[in-house]
Amino acid sequence: MTLLAVEDLTVDLPAADRAVRLVDGATFRLRAGESLGVVGESGSGKTMTALALMGLQPPLARVGGSIRFEGRELVGLDEDAMRRIRGDRIAMIFQEPMTALNPLVRVGAQVAEPLVLHRGMSRRAAGAEAARLLAHVRLADPERAARAYPFELSGGERQRAMIAMAIGCSPRLVIADEPTTALDVTVQARILALLDGLRAESGMALILVSHDLAVVAGHCDRVAVMYGGLILESGPTDVVLRRSRNPYTRALLEARPEPGAPRGARLKTIPGSPPHHRDVGPGCPFAGRCALTLDVCRSARPPAIAFAAGHVSRCFRAAELEDAA
Ligand SMILES: Nc1ncnc2c1ncn2[C@@H]1O[C@H](COP(=O)(O)OP(=O)(O)OP(=O)(O)O)[C@@H](O)[C@H]1O
Ligand SMILES: [Mg+2]
Structure with missing residues (x-):
């Protein structure tokens, strides 16, 4: 089943004199x-x-062209x-988790956030699920990671935490x-x-x-x-x-x-x-x-x-x- 069908995708950015085309006619498909x-x-x-x-x-x-995801058009949504x-x-994992994670919020709370937002979970239930997710991405000490601030984790641990956050809602x-x-x-x-x-x-x-x-x-x-x-x-x-x-x-x-x-x-x-x-x-x-x-x-x-x-x-x-x- 086609999950994603991108057709002639363009991204134009206005510049001083004319628009600059940063993505020009990208076309690809992805199955589940x-x-x-x-x-x-x-x-x-x-x-x-x-x-x-x-x-x-x-x-x-x-953005021009078409991005059909699960049968729905995303361009212009x-x-x-x-x-x-x-x-x-759809979830995204960024190159440098230090910039994607909020430095002032404990990792567990950040992993829990999408569950509260999208799944309507209580903070408490989401917190428990976040701990499960942190274990699932095989963080050595998930409880410590949940309580930690991003700077207290190593680069690899932060990336695992980002992945836990990305997969929480089963994208x-x-x-x-x-x-x-x-x-x-x-x-x-x-x-x-x-x-x-x-x-x-x-x-x-x-x-x-x-x-x-x-x-x-x-x-x-x-x-x-x-x-x-x-x-x-x-x-x-x-x-x-x-x-x-x-x-x-x-x-x-x-x-x-x-x-x-x-x-x-x-x-x-x-x-x-x-x-x-x-x-x-x-x-x-x-x-x-x-x-x-x-x-x-x-x-x-x-x-x-x-x-x-x-x-x-x-x-x-x-x-x-x-x-x-
Ligand atoms: N916010 C922005 N405003 C204006 N131009 C941008 C912006 N972000 C990227 N660009 C320009 O868009 C073009 C594509 O950039 P993009 O970041 O998609 O490249 P990339 O393939 O991801 O490169 P990299 O491997 O360095 O990450 C580049 O010419 C870049 O200068
Ligand atoms: Mg890039």
Whole structure:
């Protein structure tokens, strides 16, 4: 069953002279229980896409296109209705829990809050449920965590608390925006395993935003590769990673450190740097940095070309890039 169908999603932000398009025609679907990885370099529009799904885009931004969630259109939904969905049916986990958690409120009370708000629980019942949730995300000492203020927990513990807060109302979709970037590798692996486990047991769908292709490869059924506000390639993870038909995805794959490379070894990087969003012209945002650039790439947006198994690439040369990755 399709849980989420995003069609031609745009996010425009007014600037001095004209509107700037931060997300340009994002299209993807998610079934119940599925996980979608959204990858791309900094500034590609990953967070803006995630925020738009939650109705949390910047105040002046205009969202266009369609976001159908559980059969309901979210674009244009009034704030009251959106608030009832947010934190209940769709929940978000942020990169740095320290900024998402209230520093002055005990962790247990914060985890309890959505239960009071959306489930109409009494504070007391919600407090008991919060303790259960903190144990469920395998915090070593859930009672201590419930009584603690956010700064008294480690980074990994805070992220577990954020996850407990996100799953309290049994959301059907969890959006995790770089949930582990601030954590060291071991803690990162444990948090990702926790999310995998929760998804398996509850059937929730997951959108995992990351700039790390290895994280997405290990944890997501499908992947969307973003650049300059466009989803340049999407499809089943193994197809996109092993038979990419997009030069940007291929460049990202090549920029990965070699397996087994010594720590601190230099990453290969993609030559050039991502365009500032104001500089994205009428063509493909990767034109110029791409070794395969044609004249047309500079003058027109690449069309979305569909291949087998739901594999889509936005590239004028997608058909040429056959199985050669
Ligand atoms: N509040 C805002 N107001 C104006 N522009 C913004 C705002 N937030 C982000 N942008 C711009 O929108 C574009 C997309 O940003 P976004 O935060 O979605 O990127 P991202 O892919 O999440 O990057 P990162 O990997 O660094 O988190 C960028 O050009 C950014 O400068
Ligand atoms: Mg971001």
